[in-house]
Structures are given as structure tokens and as C-alpha cells.
Amino acid sequence: MSGASERPLRADAARNRAKLLDVATQVFTTRGIGVPTEEIAHAAGLGVGTLFRHFPTKEALLEAVVVRRLETITARTAQLAAEAEPAEAFFACFRLVVDQSAGKEEFTRALAAAGVDMHASLQESTTVIRAQLAELLSAAQQAGAVRCEVGLPELIALIVGTGTATEQLTADPAARERIFEVVFDGLRPR
Amino acid sequence: MSGASERPLRADAARNRAKLLDVATQVFTTRGIGVPTEEIAHAAGLGVGTLFRHFPTKEALLEAVVVRRLETITARTAQLAAEAEPAEAFFACFRLVVDQSAGKEEFTRALAAAGVDMHASLQESTTVIRAQLAELLSAAQQAGAVRCEVGLPELIALIVGTGTATEQLTADPAARERIFEVVFDGLRPR
Amino acid sequence: MSGASERPLRADAARNRAKLLDVATQVFTTRGIGVPTEEIAHAAGLGVGTLFRHFPTKEALLEAVVVRRLETITARTAQLAAEAEPAEAFFACFRLVVDQSAGKEEFTRALAAAGVDMHASLQESTTVIRAQLAELLSAAQQAGAVRCEVGLPELIALIVGTGTATEQLTADPAARERIFEVVFDGLRPR
Amino acid sequence: MSGASERPLRADAARNRAKLLDVATQVFTTRGIGVPTEEIAHAAGLGVGTLFRHFPTKEALLEAVVVRRLETITARTAQLAAEAEPAEAFFACFRLVVDQSAGKEEFTRALAAAGVDMHASLQESTTVIRAQLAELLSAAQQAGAVRCEVGLPELIALIVGTGTATEQLTADPAARERIFEVVFDGLRPR
DNA sequence: AATGAATGAGCGTTCATTCAT
DNA sequence: GATGAATGAACGCTCATTCAT
Missing domain, CATH: 1.10.357.10 (Tetracycline Repressor, domain 2)
Structure with a gap:
């Protein structure tokens, strides 16, 4: 059903994507959607570029x-x-x-x-x-x-x-x- | 009640202040607080400077x-x-x-x-x-x-x-x- | 003919606008259009914001x-x-x-x-x-x-x-x- | 002539290099040199890494x-x-x-x-x-x-x-x- | 008192390049 | 050797705030 159509991500990429989603969920929920993307990326231990690779826009x-x-x-x-x-x-x-x-x-x-x-x-x-x-x-x-x-x-x-x-x-x-x-x-x- | 301690405003200043409040109420309510201050000032027929004279911050x-x-x-x-x-x-x-x-x-x-x-x-x-x-x-x-x-x-x-x-x-x-x-x-x- | 329809700019604003145009002409001509806007603004002795006030996009x-x-x-x-x-x-x-x-x-x-x-x-x-x-x-x-x-x-x-x-x-x-x-x-x- | 000093490439490597050159020629010519390297690599059916192996910089x-x-x-x-x-x-x-x-x-x-x-x-x-x-x-x-x-x-x-x-x-x-x-x-x- | 031009930190986004797989 | 995920510096642009006029 969900997302089954994309090619399987490499293990580490999948982990990073999940981490980003987790962090974003947490951050958006507690501090609102105004939080800079860069902060989310870093909270996930990643660079901004990686965030934008996984999600093309905020x-x-x-x-x-x-x-x-x-x-x-x-x-x-x-x-x-x-x-x-x-x-x-x-x-x-x-x-x-x-x-x-x-x-x-x-x-x-x-x-x-x-x-x-x-x-x-x-x-x-x-x-x-x-x-x-x-x-x-x-x-x-x-x-x-x-x-x-x-x-x-x-x-x-x-x-x-x-x-x-x-x-x-x-x-x-x-x-x-x-x-x-x-x-x-x-x-x-x- | 509140604000009773400030010196009385000149008539036009009071009018401007009230106008700003009206416009801001309308704008914030309908379009959210993300609207630029300049837009609020202009919708009130005033310059940004005047807005910030009346309200020191957004x-x-x-x-x-x-x-x-x-x-x-x-x-x-x-x-x-x-x-x-x-x-x-x-x-x-x-x-x-x-x-x-x-x-x-x-x-x-x-x-x-x-x-x-x-x-x-x-x-x-x-x-x-x-x-x-x-x-x-x-x-x-x-x-x-x-x-x-x-x-x-x-x-x-x-x-x-x-x-x-x-x-x-x-x-x-x-x-x-x-x-x-x-x-x-x-x-x-x- | 040209630009006669805009309201007259304040003297200093007009000077800044002209300065920006001069600098931009020089810089674009000699170094190409890839030069950062910020550099043009600074070369004109102004901040980026001022450049974008006068020209809404690069x-x-x-x-x-x-x-x-x-x-x-x-x-x-x-x-x-x-x-x-x-x-x-x-x-x-x-x-x-x-x-x-x-x-x-x-x-x-x-x-x-x-x-x-x-x-x-x-x-x-x-x-x-x-x-x-x-x-x-x-x-x-x-x-x-x-x-x-x-x-x-x-x-x-x-x-x-x-x-x-x-x-x-x-x-x-x-x-x-x-x-x-x-x-x-x-x-x-x- | 030129490039005669490098060791001979493996057949597939040579093919990839040629393909990259062909694609880059076409792309640079028609769309300018601003096109992302990644796009060129993919148009050649290769990954970016391969492109950078053959050509160390853009x-x-x-x-x-x-x-x-x-x-x-x-x-x-x-x-x-x-x-x-x-x-x-x-x-x-x-x-x-x-x-x-x-x-x-x-x-x-x-x-x-x-x-x-x-x-x-x-x-x-x-x-x-x-x-x-x-x-x-x-x-x-x-x-x-x-x-x-x-x-x-x-x-x-x-x-x-x-x-x-x-x-x-x-x-x-x-x-x-x-x-x-x-x-x-x-x-x-x- | 009122104006709006100037400012610059900050944001979302891109892309050449590196490196683990 | 090949891959593409990761990186982060750099860019165009916005906007709250200041200050000369």
C-alpha cells in the first residue's frame, strides 16, 4: 500500500529517512512547523542536503x-x-x-x-x-x-x-x- | 483598566493606533500571524515606521x-x-x-x-x-x-x-x- | 518615456538605485551574470535588502x-x-x-x-x-x-x-x- | 596525440568515458554549462560517482x-x-x-x-x-x-x-x- | 509624529564533490 | 570499478526592525 512502489532504499538511507521522519515529527509537534530544516537535519545527525535528498521541499x-x-x-x-x-x-x-x-x-x-x-x-x-x-x-x-x-x-x-x-x-x-x-x-x- | 497609565495620545495618534489594531485583528485572524508587518501597516493606510512607533515589536x-x-x-x-x-x-x-x-x-x-x-x-x-x-x-x-x-x-x-x-x-x-x-x-x- | 510612471523616489533612494545599476552593469559585463547579488549590493555600498527593494529579483x-x-x-x-x-x-x-x-x-x-x-x-x-x-x-x-x-x-x-x-x-x-x-x-x- | 600518456582504459571504462563526453557535449551545447553534473551522468546511464572518476571536476x-x-x-x-x-x-x-x-x-x-x-x-x-x-x-x-x-x-x-x-x-x-x-x-x- | 528606505540575519533550496557500500 | 547517499558552502530572497528625512 504505502510507498511500495519506490525502489528499496539502501539500508543506511532507509535508516536516515526514518530518523528524519522521527525527528521531524517530534520537532514539528513540539515546536511548530517554523523550525528551520537545518535544525531538523542536524537533530537527526545529518546534513541539510541529505534532508532535501529525501524530501524535496520542507x-x-x-x-x-x-x-x-x-x-x-x-x-x-x-x-x-x-x-x-x-x-x-x-x-x-x-x-x-x-x-x-x-x-x-x-x-x-x-x-x-x-x-x-x-x-x-x-x-x-x-x-x-x-x-x-x-x-x-x-x-x-x-x-x-x-x-x-x-x-x-x-x-x-x-x-x-x-x-x-x-x-x-x-x-x-x-x-x-x-x-x-x-x-x-x-x-x-x- | 489596562493601559490607563500611558499619557493620552493625540487624537490622530489614537485613531491610527485603533486603525492598526482593527486591521491587525482582521488580518491575523483571516491569514495567520505570518503576514508581514508592512502589509498590515499599509492596509491601515500607514507606514511601517508608524506601526512600530505604536507597537515596538510585532x-x-x-x-x-x-x-x-x-x-x-x-x-x-x-x-x-x-x-x-x-x-x-x-x-x-x-x-x-x-x-x-x-x-x-x-x-x-x-x-x-x-x-x-x-x-x-x-x-x-x-x-x-x-x-x-x-x-x-x-x-x-x-x-x-x-x-x-x-x-x-x-x-x-x-x-x-x-x-x-x-x-x-x-x-x-x-x-x-x-x-x-x-x-x-x-x-x-x- | 522611461519610468515616468513611478512616483519620484527620494533623492537618496534614487542615488542608490542608480548606483546599483551602475555597479551591476559593470559587474555583469566583466564577470558574467553568475556574480552573487550580495556582492553587487556591497560593491554599491548597500545591503542585500536594499538591492531587493529596488529590484525584486536578480x-x-x-x-x-x-x-x-x-x-x-x-x-x-x-x-x-x-x-x-x-x-x-x-x-x-x-x-x-x-x-x-x-x-x-x-x-x-x-x-x-x-x-x-x-x-x-x-x-x-x-x-x-x-x-x-x-x-x-x-x-x-x-x-x-x-x-x-x-x-x-x-x-x-x-x-x-x-x-x-x-x-x-x-x-x-x-x-x-x-x-x-x-x-x-x-x-x-x- | 593528447592523453596518450594514460594507461589504456578497460573496454567498458572507455565506453563509459566516451558516452559521458557525448552526452556532455549535447547537454552543454543545448542547455548551457549550468546543467547539474548528476543530470549528465544519468543521461549517460551512469552514476555521478562514475562521472567524477573519469573527470575529477566539472x-x-x-x-x-x-x-x-x-x-x-x-x-x-x-x-x-x-x-x-x-x-x-x-x-x-x-x-x-x-x-x-x-x-x-x-x-x-x-x-x-x-x-x-x-x-x-x-x-x-x-x-x-x-x-x-x-x-x-x-x-x-x-x-x-x-x-x-x-x-x-x-x-x-x-x-x-x-x-x-x-x-x-x-x-x-x-x-x-x-x-x-x-x-x-x-x-x-x- | 509619520514615513519608507536601509539593513542583515536567517530561511529554503541547489549542486559540486566525497566516500561508504 | 561503479554507485548514489551524504555533505555543506553558497545562493536568492524575506521581513522584523531601525533611523535619516
Whole structure:
């Protein structure tokens, strides 16, 4: 599926690429996308040139970070959806996506922007997740676990918003949990 | 209130300052804080030099924008709190703050960062709002309109999160309304 | 005519702009267009930012250099054409254009490319010169001073080529003169 | 001749070297010397490393391209000089050199720079051609086919200039021919 | 007080060259 | 010998900030 079409990289090149993605994920997440590319390269123990060999523009690096995250989410969501019954799966996936997208404005924007001026790879990844979420939502609603009037756009908006909310409370896990309680209760039919 | 200590500006200087704030608010909100200062100055019909006379750094301008917004919120919140009974006042203020902070990451960050490395004027403004919200929350809880286990940090986090969520749905007011329904229902005691 | 539409620059700004053009002309001519912009700015006693304020891209600077040169040529050509009789005017202008374009590949290319992917200002300047040369050529041919089978494209090609030829001989004015003799004799009817 | 001192290359290495030269000639000629080395290597079906094994710097590659071209010219010139009588040989060689150097600023500069900061191999090649041209010129002058006052430097300058001129007219062979007529007529004694 | 020209550190990106594989 | 990943100096350009006018 993902990236299977490119020729296999040499072992060290693959390692460097992965290292760059890891560092970029970390740096973009914690300090925003304004961080100089050179700093990311050096944090990965590499020169700028190497970064640009792997990702032709800074934007491409950003996109790769987001796509990787989206693919992770997709995979775990599929697993959760297969293993649990509708209501449980729905809420577990909600948490999963919130947790995975925490701290990533880039990501949340990607999830939400849904189709507007998005690059192909992002487009594809978000489409898949949106389909998964739509499925989960529908099943949960049929099972009577979620209000019927909530649609996919509202669900996504709530996920993004809950992500933002929980980010405010990273220092207090119990408070963070209370946010989920409020939102989940609000999602259930009265 | 804030800024009462500076000498009164000449009429035209005051007008310029206000114009700059208006333009900056508009521009930062719609296009992000990356917009060049020169562009803001020109959109206000002024030169860059004048902008920097009024606001010694770009950050100071940003701060002034946020502070003005916070002061507006403070005033309206006080009014609402005085006019309505606890439950109604609480939810109305929740909406108010969400609406006023919509689109302003700067603002939400300011509200949430609450005390960490914040400039004095921001500190002051947020402290006031936090106090108001604490008051409203407490009254609403005593009136039985809001779950008891929700504290001020959770409330603020939910406000910020709801702001993010509703921003995703600017094109669909009905969906936007459903977000409030979910969050408000979730806040009420079962 | 040229540049009359822009607002008048402040005296010092105009001086800086002129200085930049002078330096750029000199540097591009002697060392090619590969010279870093920063070097040009510093050679003019200015910072890079100033250069880019006056000329938004390096290419724009190059174009301005060329246009200024073309305008000089146009003016002098008009003067020569008015003052002398056809044959004399033709050969004098030939020399003039060769001398003025000496060392400027940029220029010669501009003159020759005539219309392909050329910026508006260049287009305009070259069009004027081409018209002048066509006029001079036609008059000289009617006066029996120049072979009839030579057209404007050949004339321009010969001007460009003679420029290249004389550049090889900057150290020996007499030899340079012999180039003109050969070309001029070749242009006359046998 | 040139390069006779290196050890003979393995067959494949020799093939690669030739392929690189062919590709570089084509690419430099049509797109200028700014083309990245990596692109040349790949166009030759090789890696950059291989290119740099054969030519230690980009400049060395450029030089090799020019030298090969010069050697071709030398060989053909010798042949022409041997086969035809002075006047005919002179003009035929003039054409030959012009045609062969067309499109190659690099080349013309090499021919003209004659001795200044030129690498040994170029030095050698240009010296040979210069000698050939001097010979042809002298013979043609003695045969009364070329003006006496024209020296070798002027001849070379005219060749270079004629090359530049004809390049302007690649689209119109008849016009191109007229350039030669003008120059050749100009070269003849009156 | 207002202006906008000048500044230069800093950014994203390129490419000749080196060297581990 | 061949490869192409890695390197980093260098470039064109931006923009917050200063200061002469």
C-alpha cells in the first residue's frame, strides 16, 4: 500500500529517512512547523542536503510526517473496528484518533480540510480514515450508542476539538479523562 | 483598566493606533500571524515606521490584539452574568467565549497558556476572565446545571476545544449548533 | 518615456538605485551574470535588502541593466540618424550599437531573441531599436551604400557578431578597426 | 596525440568515458554549462560517482568536451588544407570552424582566450589550430585571395564573431549564407 | 509624529564533490 | 570499478526592525 512502489532504499538511507521522519515529527509537534530544516537535519545527525535528498521541499517533509501518522491511525482503527462491538469500537477509535493527533495542528487541519488543495498522498490517507470513521459512526448509531443527528463532519470536528482540549491538560490525566467523559456523554442519545 | 497609565495620545495618534489594531485583528485572524508587518501597516493606510512607533515589536501588536479581544469578552461576560440566572449565564458565556475566540489560535493559546511565560497585560486579562469563568461555573454547579466533577481547567479546555471544533464547521451553522448541543449535554449532570 | 510612471523616489533612494545599476552593469559585463547579488549590493555600498527593494529579483536587476543600455542606444541612434546622411548614419549607428553592446551577452541575446519569452520592458525597448535599424538599413540601401539582399535579421546578426569579434581584440584598437573595415566592406555592394 | 600518456582504459571504462563526453557535449551545447553534473551522468546511464572518476571536476569535463571538438576541427582542417588550393581551403576552413564552434560559447572563449589561464590540454589544442589557421591565412593572402592587412588575431575574432552571428539565424539557412557572403567579401582584397 | 528606505540575519533550496557500500 | 547517499558552502530572497528625512 504505502510507498511500495519506490525502489528499496539502501539500508543506511532507509535508516536516515526514518530518523528524519522521527525527528521531524517530534520537532514539528513540539515546536511548530517554523523550525528551520537545518535544525531538523542536524537533530537527526545529518546534513541539510541529505534532508532535501529525501524530501524535496520542507512541505514534502511535513506531508510525509502527516501521512505516516494517518497510516498508523488507519491501521489501528481497522484493528479496533474488527475486534470490538460497534459502541465500544466507536469510542475506542475516537480516543485513538484524538491521542494520535494530539499536538498536530498540521494533522488536524489535514483531517478536517478534507479535499481542499490537499496533495494526493494526504488526500488518499484522509479519505480512508474518513471512510472508517463514517462506518464506525453509522454502526454505533444503529446500535443505539450514539445520537442519530450527528454526522461525519460533526464527528470529525469533535475529534479535532477534543484533541485541542486534551492538549490543554497534558499535566493532569484525570482532568483529561473528564474531557472524554463529557464529550462521550454528550454524544450518547439522552 | 489596562493601559490607563500611558499619557493620552493625540487624537490622530489614537485613531491610527485603533486603525492598526482593527486591521491587525482582521488580518491575523483571516491569514495567520505570518503576514508581514508592512502589509498590515499599509492596509491601515500607514507606514511601517508608524506601526512600530505604536507597537515596538510585532509580538506587542499581536498581544494588543489579543488583549483587546479579551477585554471585550470580559465586559460582555460581566454583563451576561449580571443579567441571567446561573445556568443560563453559564452556557451563554461559554458560547460567547467560544465565538469570540473562534479563528484565533493566538487567542486560544493565550487563554490556555494561563500564566506560563505570558506578558503582563495578557496575564492580567486572562486572570480576570478565568475568575469570571470560575464564578459562573461554580454558580451553575450549585444550581445543578453542570456536573460537579468539572473544574476550571477542564472548562477552559472544553471552551478552547469547542472553538476548534466549531471552526471546522463554519460553512454549516446547523452542524455547528449540534457541536454545542453535544458539549452542553455532556456538561450537564446525568 | 522611461519610468515616468513611478512616483519620484527620494533623492537618496534614487542615488542608490542608480548606483546599483551602475555597479551591476559593470559587474555583469566583466564577470558574467553568475556574480552573487550580495556582492553587487556591497560593491554599491548597500545591503542585500536594499538591492531587493529596488529590484525584486536578480532577473529584474539584469533586465533593468539591459533596458537602460537599450534606451541609451535608442537615444543616440535617433540623434545620429537625424544628423547625418543615410550611408554615414547607417555605419555610424552600426558602430554605436556594437560598441554599446560590447561585453553584454545579455544584451546581444536580448537584441537577437526579439520577441521570444521576453519581458515587456525588454520587448518594448528592442522593438524600438529594431525599427530604427530597419529604417537606417532601408535608407542606406536606397542610397546605394548597402547590398540590397541584406535584411534586418542579417543586420542584427552581423551587429551581434561584430560585437563578439571586437571583444576578442580589446587590447588592439587597430585590429579592432580592421574588423569594422572587413564587415563594412562586405556590406557594401560590389 | 593528447592523453596518450594514460594507461589504456578497460573496454567498458572507455565506453563509459566516451558516452559521458557525448552526452556532455549535447547537454552543454543545448542547455548551457549550468546543467547539474548528476543530470549528465544519468543521461549517460551512469552514476555521478562514475562521472567524477573519469573527470575529477566539472570543469575538467567541460575541458574534455572542448578539446575533443578542437581535435575534430584540427583533423578536418588538415584534410581540407591538403586537398584544396589556398583560397578555397581558407574559406572552407573558415566555414568549418564556424560551424563546429556554433553554439559553444565555451568553445569560442577557449579558442579566443588563447593562452591566458588555460589548462594545458586546451592550450595544446588551440595552439595547433592557431598554427593551422595562420598557415591557411598566409597562403590565401599570398594567393591574393585575402586582404593583406588581416592578421591571425583578426581572423580568429572574425571566426568567433561569424559564429555568433550565424547562431542568430539558425532558422533561416539562406540568411545564414548571406552572413558568410558579407564576411567573405569583406575579407577579399578590393 | 509619520514615513519608507536601509539593513542583515536567517530561511529554503541547489549542486559540486566525497566516500561508504 | 561503479554507485548514489551524504555533505555543506553558497545562493536568492524575506521581513522584523531601525533611523535619516
